[in-house]
Amino acid sequence: DIQMTQSPSSLSASVGDRVTITCRASQGISTYLAWFQQKPGKAPKSLIYATSSLQSGVPSKFSGSGSGTDFTLTISSLQPEDFATYYCQQYNSYPLTFGGGTKVEIK
């Protein structure tokens, strides 16, 4: 199975900060990497697929990059509604696997 390791597991940031979250795959997954946002008590929301393509309706402050084994999610200017937990997922091969999540909290 492909292991997905996210870092950091949590971070504190201020409104307006630029935030970067890293996801590393235990083996190459090409660009089959997605990012999801989840707020407490709510379903996940899809943000990015194919490493860098924005899901419809997702603001351009979210961006993704990477290939192979190393990937990043960047939020260019953190807003109050962005405080949440973020998950990466590889869909290159079965079983599909998620990272452990990164909780973004208010500083």
Add this chain to the structure above:
Amino acid sequence: EVQLVESGGGLVQPGGSLRLSCAASGFTFSDHYMDWVRQAPGKGLEWVGHIRNKPDSYTTKYAASVKGRFTISRDDSKNSLYLQMNSLKSEDTAVYYCGRINGYKFVDYWGQGTLVTVSS
């Protein structure tokens, strides 16, 4: 508007069975693969499995943790997805989400989830 609504969750004893449903609307259900993903209390997301569409023979794939105990099925005439869960264990306690897989092979829409609690 794409909508996915799960139902069927509840309290079940260890070793028991439960069937979850996911009612889809707002899109052509039969065109899409569908996923089940779960989340144990206070934990991260775990992929459970998925079912493909008719052109791809309704092929199913499962996580090792549920293979042989869970069965995913669908009824395209009813725009519905199902998860039959047998031989339930305490570690199956989670919120279960259904998700629509788009043409790029990732989940683009999620249901609101249904809670399954396995406890005596």
